[in-house]
Amino acid sequence: MKDVAAFGVYVHFPFCTWKCNYCDFNVVAIRSIPEDRYADAIVFEALHRLPEHADRRLMTVYLGGGTPSLWSPAHVGQVLAAIEALAGNAALEVTLELNPAEATPERLRGFRDAGVTRVSVGVQALDDALLPVIERRHSAAEGLLAVRNALAAGFGSVTADLMFGLPGQTGDGFRTALQTLGETGVPHVSLYDLTVEPRTPFARLVDRGRVTLPDEDTGVAMWALVDDTLRPFGLLRYELSNFAQPGHESLHNGGYWVGRPYLGLGAGAHSMRVANGDDPVGTAVVRTTNRRSWMAYLAAVEATGSAVGSDEVLDRDTHVRERLFTGLRRRDGVSLSAMARELRVPVLERYGPTIARLAARRLVEFDGDRLRLSDSGLVFADSVAAEFF
Numbered sequence: 001m002k003d004v005a006a007f008g009v010y011v012h013f014p015f016c017t018w019k020c021n022y023c024d025f026n027v028v029a030i031r032s033i034p035e036d037r038y039a040d041a042i043v044f045e046a047l048h049r050l051p052e053h054a055d056r057r058l059m060t061v062y063l064g065g066g067t068p069s070l071w072s073p074a075h076v077g078q079v080l081a082a083i084e085a086l087a088g089n090a091a092l093e094v095t096l097e098l099n100p101a102e103a104t105p106e107r108l109r110g111f112r113d114a115g116v117t118r119v120s121v122g123v124q125a126l127d128d129a130l131l132p133v134i135e136r137r138h139s140a141a142e143g144l145l146a147v148r149n150a151l152a153a154g155f156g157s158v159t160a161d162l163m164f165g166l167p168g169q170t171g172d173g174f175r176t177a178l179q180t181l182g183e184t185g186v187p188h189v190s191l192y193d194l195t196v197e198p199r200t201p202f203a204r205l206v207d208r209g210r211v212t213l214p215d216e217d218t219g220v221a222m223w224a225l226v227d228d229t230l231r232p233f234g235l236l237r238y239e240l241s242n243f244a245q246p247g248h249e250s251l252h253n254g255g256y257w258v259g260r261p262y263l264g265l266g267a268g269a270h271s272m273r274v275a276n277g278d279d280p281v282g283t284a285v286v287r288t289t290n291r292r293s294w295m296a297y298l299a300a301v302e303a304t305g306s307a308v309g310s311d312e313v314l315d316r317d318t319h320v321r322e323r324l325f326t327g328l329r330r331r332d333g334v335s336l337s338a339m340a341r342e343l344r345v346p347v348l349e350r351y352g353p354t355i356a357r358l359a360a361r362r363l364v365e366f367d368g369d370r371l372r373l374s375d376s377g378l379v380f381a382d383s384v385a386a387e388f389f
């Protein structure tokens with residue numbers, strides 16, 4: 001399958017059984033989740049919106065949330081079967097985000113038989129003193145058991161999420177968590193920095209001094225030990241915060257970093273499609289966003305088959321800057337000549353001075369075509385990328 005002719009599908013499941021104190025995702029915690037109705041709506045929306053990508057092949061499906069593992073395997077199977085039938089081909093990778101509470105062997109087999117090929121286990125921390133601080137309701141042992149059950153269930157791949165920068169977390173504790181995960185044999189690990197989002201209960205705890213975050217030096221030190229700790233397990237950094245054994249890199253997330261179009265289904269989901277290449281104003285891509293509230297989403301889809309609430313047209317220059325921003329996250333960087341051909345923008349001419357400035361500060365490496373972050377650039381990736389804006 002040629003990468004340029006592919007697209008991905010993201011399905012957003014906006015329900016959780018509780019809301020963690022740091023979370024500002026588009027989710028609600030409700031007792032009675034409308035599983036049937038929501039699955040039917042996703043299928044109906046897919047029927048109406050998959051034709052937007054009729055000239056491309058389906059490459060990946062990602063079920064995220066929220067807690068999509070609260071959907072029964074039968075619902076997951078219903079949604080996947082519809083998407084693949086409408087697209088006309090089976091996806092190469094189907095990822096399901098999984099909470100440890102739903103990671104029983106029986107349920108995992110159900111998800112695998114429903115067509116899921118990869119599960120993403122929300123371990124978050126492997127320290128029973130840290131997990132309650134961010135209101136995760138599982139224990140460290142349950143997080144580990146979830147990873148082991150997922151590995152035993154026969155998926156093509158398994159990934160585990162781990163957070164750092166948690167109140168009370170130390171470099172030693174973080175290293176131990178990375179080692180413990182590596183010892184399970186999990187072939188992919190994603191790391192997330194705890195971000196204090198305004199207006200969350202966690203932000204109020206920080207404001208009132210009830211919790212103290214690790215200082216900047218501790219955060220930098222934690223980052224610095226990751227590569228060396230994960231490498232012995234074959235887990236190599238292929239993106240800023242993602243580590244994989246060869247062949248287990250995320251295809252779906254890889255699509256976001258190389259500008260592969262995607263269709264977002266579900267409440268608040270974002271989509272991106274390539275605009276008509278002959279557009280005289282230089283439009284590169286069109287992004288749309290679905291209605292955010294799950295009730296408004298259901299009402300709109302059930303009435304019309306679509307819940308698009310807003311759209312945004314990006315010109316080519318803005319798109320190039322965003323592609324540089326995301327492309328630099330990849331360890332192998334970006335080819336400027338390939339990007340110039342694809343987007344019809346003279347990338348090197350336009351950004352040559354910026355690149356020269358960054359190279360002089362040893363933040364990027366540039367061989368005349370491929371631009372990538374240097375080891376020190378990795379530590380300051382966001383500031384480097386911001387130089388292009």
Ligand code: SF4
Pocket residue numbers: 015016018019020023024025027065066067
């Ligand atoms: S489980 Fe995830 S999506 Fe749900 S509230 Fe917690 S952080 Fe948010």
